[in-house]
Amino acid sequence: MIKAAITGLSHYLPKYELTNDEIATMVETSDEWITTRTGIKSRHVLRDEPMGSSQLAIPAVKDVLEKTGVKPEEVECLICATSNPDYTYPSTACIIADACDIRNAMCYDILSACTGFLYCLQQAQAFIKSGIYKKIIVCSAENLTSFVNYQDRTTCALFGDGGAAALVEPSEEYGVEIAKIHADGAGHDRLIRYCGGSRCIPTHEAVDEGKQYIFQDGKYVFKNAVTFMTNAVSEVMEEGNLTLNDIDWVCTHQANKRIIDAVREHCGAPEEKVICNIDHVGNTSSASIPIALHEAALKGQLKKGDRLLLAAFGSGFTWGAMYLTWGDCKI
Ligand code: UT7
Numbered sequence: 001m002i003k004a005a006i007t008g009l010s011h012y013l014p015k016y017e018l019t020n021d022e023i024a025t026m027v028e029t030s031d032e033w034i035t036t037r038t039g040i041k042s043r044h045v046l047r048d049e050p051m052g053s054s055q056l057a058i059p060a061v062k063d064v065l066e067k068t069g070v071k072p073e074e075v076e077c078l079i080c081a082t083s084n085p086d087y088t089y090p091s092t093a094c095i096i097a098d099a100c101d102i103r104n105a106m107c108y109d110i111l112s113a114c115t116g117f118l119y120c121l122q123q124a125q126a127f128i129k130s131g132i133y134k135k136i137i138v139c140s141a142e143n144l145t146s147f148v149n150y151q152d153r154t155t156c157a158l159f160g161d162g163g164a165a166a167l168v169e170p171s172e173e174y175g176v177e178i179a180k181i182h183a184d185g186a187g188h189d190r191l192i193r194y195c196g197g198s199r200c201i202p203t204h205e206a207v208d209e210g211k212q213y214i215f216q217d218g219k220y221v222f223k224n225a226v227t228f229m230t231n232a233v234s235e236v237m238e239e240g241n242l243t244l245n246d247i248d249w250v251c252t253h254q255a256n257k258r259i260i261d262a263v264r265e266h267c268g269a270p271e272e273k274v275i276c277n278i279d280h281v282g283n284t285s286s287a288s289i290p291i292a293l294h295e296a297a298l299k300g301q302l303k304k305g306d307r308l309l310l311a312a313f314g315s316g317f318t319w320g321a322m323y324l325t326w327g328d329c330k331i
Contacts, residue, residue, distance in 0.1 A: 252289070
């Protein structure tokens with residue numbers, strides 16, 4: 001059976017590391033509060049570098065092409081997950097493709113917030129299984145901090161910037177085995193950036209009210225993140241008849257260490273099986289899973305044949321879980 005396998009992976013974090021101590025100079029908070037409530041110690045933010053989400057994915061896409069030896073003209077499709085596109089249009093995928101000299105491929109964005117990477121992989125899987133495309137770039141581009149209000153202590157410590165890219169190709173041995181991907185718009189106003197789209201244009205009044213910034217009902221989102229991610233994990237495990245012995249690594253969206261722990265406990269997995277980098281990356285939305293995977297791969301943790309359980313949750317609400325086998329992946 002043909003599956004979609006990740007055959008190349010890379011990530012990029014901007015150079016500036018914003019620490020909890022520096023955030024404590026902007027709002028009433030402390031390193032202790034942020035660390036114990038979220039697990040985050042620092043995050044990378046775009047400063048003194050070209051702005052825009054595309055800028056974070058471009059180095060990762062170029063690196064993946066170089067490491068895999070795939071030429072830009074061989075790429076048939078580029079799907080970009082982003083919560084903060086460079087522009088409403090054109091798509092950030094087109095900007096990234098242009099910078100990487102990828103011409104004539106099908107290029108488009110997916111706006112599924114923090115579940116974006118799983119949405120993209122699911123689409124890549126469909127293209128590959130149907131035989132429509134064989135060389136697909138899936139990337140995540142998140143300059144989230146451009147809309148973080150550094151006067152709002154309930155959100156400003158959470159988010160960071162980052163980008164990642166994967167080459168996805170057909171494989172008979174490795175790749176996505178099971179995917180359960182969902183959305184329910186009933187919670188759409190609990191994690192939202194109100195202003196900037198067609199519903200609320202950025203008038204002076206809207207901007208004065210701070211409607212361009214990320215708004216989150218933290219407690220509500222937290223509870224739903226735990227419920228929906230653990231449900232999706234159960235769905236995947238039931239469909240595959242999986243036990244903990246069938247899982248080498250658990251890697252979830254990095255939003256809060258307490259949420260990651262809740263999913264880990266739900267699977268009964270020990271800490272050693274969990275890939276977690278939230279302490280120095282924070283929440284980079286759709287980029288968080290591929291950045292964490294790439295860091296783990298660079299540390300030599302991911303080996304050919306390893307079986308991974310991924311889970312994510314984000315604005316929408318969107319959520320999902322995926323079970324995949326790690327193969328020959330150039331890093
Ligand atoms: O990526 C998409 C999905 N996103 C998530 O999954 C994030 C989900 N939510 C969370 O991670 C957590 O809800 C937060 C980290 C955002 C907040 O943690 P919490 O334990 O739920 O705290 P809370 O919102 O219940 O706030 C408790 C108290 C409040 O004070 P009062 O009202 O009890 O006096 C807050 O004002 O902590 C206060 N607080 C802070 N204090 C110091 C909130 N943020 C801070 C802060 N520093 N940075």
